[in-house]
Amino acid sequence: MSFLRFLWVTVVCLIAPSVVFANSIESGEALLRVADNSIKIYRNNKPILHVTKIAFNYKTVNNWVITKRDDKYLQLSASMPAAVDFHRSAEDNAPHPLTITITASENGFHFFADEKWATQVTLEFHYLGDHFFGLSEPLQPDNQLSPDLTGGMITIDTVSHANALRENYASAFSAFYMSSFGYGAFFDTFARGRYDFAINGKNKIHHETGTLDWHIFIGGDGREIHKAYFDLIGSPKKIPLWALGPVGWRDANSGGAAEIIDDLQKMTDRKIPFTGWFVDRPYSDGAHEWSKMNFNKKFANPEEWTKTIIDDFGIEFMTWVSPATFGDNIFEKQFEGRYSYIDLSHQPSVKAYQNVLTNNQYQLGIKGHKIDRLDERLPEYELWHDNTPIFERRNKYAYLSAKIHDQGLREHFGDDQFTFARTAFHRTQPYLSAIWGGDPRSTWEGMQANFANAMRSSFMGFPIWGTDVGGYLGEGFIPEDLYLRWMQAGSMTGLFEIKFDGSGGEGRDRMPWRYSEDFQKKLRAVCEDRMQLLPYLYSLANTSHHNGVLMQPMAYRHLSDKNTWQLWDQFYLGDALLVAPVFNETLRRSVYLPIGEWRDFDDPSMLYKGGKRIEIEAPPEKLPRFVKRNSLFVSGHTRTGNTQLWKNHAENLVLHAWPGKGRAETAFEYIDRQDGNKKKVFQLKSFKKQISLTGPSLTVSAVIEVLLDKKPKSVNLNGNKIEYEFDSVSKVLTTTPIKGKPIDISIQY
Structure with missing residues (x-):
């Protein structure tokens, strides 16, 4: 190599890093x-x-x-x-x-x-x-x-x-x-x-x-x-506890308010828990039996029957709403067309709409809305007050709707309110509590497609999603096996809302008492199971900003695992649980378990190795769920909804732990509703032959359950050796912390 050639190569090598930089x-x-x-x-x-x-x-x-x-x-x-x-x-x-x-x-x-x-x-x-x-x-x-x-x-x-x-x-x-x-x-x-x-x-x-x-x-x-x-668009909206329990409704309450009260009484008589209920349109006077946004003759004296629902049954009540008046010109700035949408960029019209809802509904204690009809006939080419460009109008309308309904409710109830809509767009998350997944057919195929919708909503970053349990399109009465499987799957979503009839009330309704005693028993068990998970769901819902959406698709957690990319029929619920509902008439289920160890949620003695598919039995009452090793979560009884009418004991909490192997640790952020919604972090650590579980004091009675591979040699609580129970079959150690004292448990093998 010539000297000049050598010099040129040397100079290029020396300056190349700065060029890239x-x-x-x-x-x-x-x-x-x-x-x-x-x-x-x-x-x-x-x-x-x-x-x-x-x-x-x-x-x-x-x-x-x-x-x-x-x-x-x-x-x-x-x-x-x-x-x-x-x-x-x-x-x-x-x-x-x-x-x-x-x-x-x-x-x-x-x-x-x-x-x-x-x-x-x-x-x-x-x-x-x-x-x-x-x-x-x-x-x-x-x-x-x-x-x-x-x-x-x-x-x-x-x-x-x-x-x-x-x-x-x-x-x-x-x-x-x-x-x-x-x-x-x-x-x-x-x-x-x-x-x-x-x-x-x-x-x-x-x-x-x-x-x-x-x-x-x-x-x-x-x-x-x-x-x-x-961090960019804002934290998702806070979710009240009552909105996470079972929520019921009919598509058409032809019997008016009396029918709603009768439904709630029959549910309570059968000890089927509910924390929320809502009335769908029609219930008002005016065009489309809605535009006046009041309660018509079938729902006369709303101050009386809403008080019965809220005070006597302990159930929060919501209503169907839409920023459309269907031909009635009520507000200053509305768009022409069949639906007569309010111009949500015109603040005087928005304020007038919010005032009508305040006077007709919020003053009665109504704390939430199902928001509908945002995507159907919005006239794109009418001029908006704020001159929003034409090609932004449909998507922006969904955003503005979420915002103005949240504003109206927030003025009266703060965070203790809930909104859910079929139509949503990005940036609604700080204002819209949940998405309901449209109008599924009341068939196995309808349920399958609806849960595929759920996975997509999660990837987009909508933390709370719910299905119309039982389906919307079709006759009201559906087969028991389809109904039960939909109940099970729906109980693992963020918004657990159960529809008790078909579209327009066609066919026989599907109230539990129309079905067999055995089915009623199974339905009650699903709702009770949901109630037990409320402390977990409440914590997940109100930490989604940094812990992710509630229903986490498999690829959401395992982006590089090609085995997860096609999966729509199983998901994580928070960090600890993997849920695999049954979406067909069979009594078996194939589940993909990621690498690691897993135990059956209902039978901890059943241990599975991950990194592969497994086949499991799934009889009608079985909702397949799995707990992963190195996980921590909570469950327990909360005094909310109509359960107060037959459960007199105080609130309690169960802290579930399954330590990892070798050196491992995990944590769970518990939102303590009874202590000003303080975030309380519990930590689980494993090292060689020692396991530690630590956390702040709790305001309710608690039980700690730890899954272990074998019986330990000793257990210490706050530095003192204590007695404990160990089930050699389920491999569960049970102990009770001191109420009002920080938790510091050490387990030695």
Whole structure:
């Protein structure tokens, strides 16, 4: 090699690192690099995203130049031809300057450009082999049950005529998706969009807005990714305890208020627990038996019968609502059309609507709403008071609806209120308590599709989801086996609401007393089981900001495990439990257990090795659930709902622990409702032949149950050796902590 050649190679090697550094910014374990008119993001030195094209108004941005830079910031500048501005004349050839900023945060990157002349943004990427989840509660593409969107084209728009071609009329959407490579992507806009994944070797994002506002969140699983997402959009809405118990309703209360009271009395006589109930439309005067938003003659004297429900039965009451008046012009600013939607961007009309609900409902103690009809006939092309662009209106309307209903309720009840809607879009999470999954058919196939909807809602970051237990579309009376399996599956969702008739009240209703005594017994057992899990669910629901959604799909927890990508019929409920409901008429169930050890929730003596599929028996009364090793959770009795009428004992708590092997630890965040909703962290640690369980004092009586591999040599509580019980069959050690004292248990083998 000549001296000049040697010198050239030496200089290149010396300056290369600084060249790379000048084109790069870092976020934790991720690196973003700009080169050759493309952008690559690496996670742990592996490429996870390769942006090959950014276009405005379908014209590609070329010849990017880095004009500003520091350790966490890049500014890219380019020049766009005048032709991208559809409002300019062809003679005006002056180029448009364009600026794109990329900012690194603690857990990802933010791309931003806001050019007023642009109306469309398109991003294209090389497909790198990962898999994708989220975006759409409807079963796009092709009505498939699998949550894996790879190979699909997904539309983001809350429009019912599109949903009608799919299963269940589900209509929650979000411009948020997760990748199996360990990142989440969020395009922060209400503008409708389309996403293509792995089509001809490319991915593509397109939104009908000129603002590029795109976030990449880096994380090892869905919980970490969603924490970064919630840090941006706001923490999910707080959930009251009563909204997490069994909630009942009929599609049509033809018998009025008397029928509701009679239903509740019969439930109470049979000791079937409920904590909430709601009335669906019709119950008001005016157009569509709703527009007056009052209670009609069938529901006369609401101050009396609502007081009976709330005070005598201990059940909180909710109502169906919609920001539409169906032809009645009541408010100052309404849109023309069959549904006469209120313009939710017009504050005087919003305030007037909230005042009507206050005077007719909130003053009666009504603490929640089922919000409906947001996605059906919204006139896109009528002018909004705030001039919201046309292509943002459908999605933004769902957001505004969630916000204004939450505001109205919050003014009277603070956090002690609950809202759920069929139609939702991203950024509703701080204002909307839950999604109900549309109108499923009352069939096995309807139930299957509805729980596939649930998994997609979870990937999008909606923490609480619920099914119409028993289905909506079809006759009221359904077979006992279908009803029971739907009850079991529904009892493991965030919103456990049970529908007691078919659409429009067709056919015989499905109140428990229409069925056999054996079925009533099993239904009661499901509802009682749900009540026992309320302390766990309450804690999960009110820590979802950093612990993730309640129903966590398998791929949500195991993004890199290809065995989880297609799974829609099993899920984690919090960190400790894996739930695998039965979705057909068989009495067996195949379950995929991730790597590790698992025990049967109902029979801890049954131990399973994970990392494979297992086949289990599932008789009618069996809801397959599993507890993972190295886990901690709570259950117990809470004094809420109508159970107060037959259960006189005080509240209690059971703290369940299954230590890990070797050196292991885990924790559970318990939200103590009886102690001002304080967050109390319990920790479980294992090391060699010692196990420790520690935590703060509790305000209720408690029992501690620890799953062990064998009987221990000794157990100490707060430094003192204590007596304990150990069941050699179930392998459960039981002891009682001192009420009002911190918990510090040490177990020696």
